[in-house]
Amino acid sequence: MKQRKQNSRKNLKQVARNRKFIIPLLAAIIIPSLAAALFSVQLIAGATIKVSANQSVDPIPTEFYSQYGVGLLAAGVAVAGSCIGAGIAISGAASAGVAAIVERPETSVWVLILAGLGEGVAIYGLLIAILILGKLPAV
Numbered sequence: 774m775k776q777r778k779q780n781s782r783k784n785l786k787q788v789a790r791n792r793k794f795i796i797p798l799l800a801a802i803i804i805p806s807l808a809a810a811l812f813s814v815q816l817i818a819g820a821t822i823k824v825s826a827n828q829s830v831d832p833i834p835t836e837f838y839s840q841y842g843v844g845l846l847a848a849g850v851a852v853a854g855s856c857i858g859a860g861i862a863i864s865g866a867a868s869a870g871v872a873a874i875v876e877r878p879e880t881s882v883w884v885l886i887l888a889g890l891g892e893g894v895a896i897y898g899l900l901i902a903i904l905i906l907g908k909l910p911a912v
Contacts, residue, residue: 806853813849844909848902855898862891866871 870884 802857809849809853813846815846816849841909844905848905851898851901851905852895855901856895858896859891859893859898862894863888866891 864882866887870880870887873880874884
């Protein structure tokens with residue numbers, strides 16, 4: 774029995790050493806970040822085109838373009854940063870929570886509460902983005 778536990782621990786250590794972390798890193802962080810960046814650029818370009826199309830009706834100073842783009846970018850950064858932080862918090866709470874539930878099943882409610890606190894960070898980022906977008910002039 775003791776030999777079996779030692780072999781399983783050794784196998785787990787080998788799996789942990791041989792793991793390739795670049796593919797999960799690409800899938801979890803880099804690809805969504807690039808998608809969000811491209812979406813932000815598309816939003817800024819679309820807003821600029823819409824503003825320039827409406828310029829004959831309502832003249833808008835050229836400084837407005839950069840301010841509007843920076844506002845959209847700031848809202849995107851607020852959401853992206855808070856979501857990345859929430860993902861890190863939830864991953865830590867989930868991994869530790871699973872270990873705690875295995876040892877003491879009655880701690881499952883506390884694990885859910887801690888994961889919810891991590892998710893609150895993403896909601897705060899969304900609220901900041903809404904406040905930023907609310908300050909931008911209507912286009």
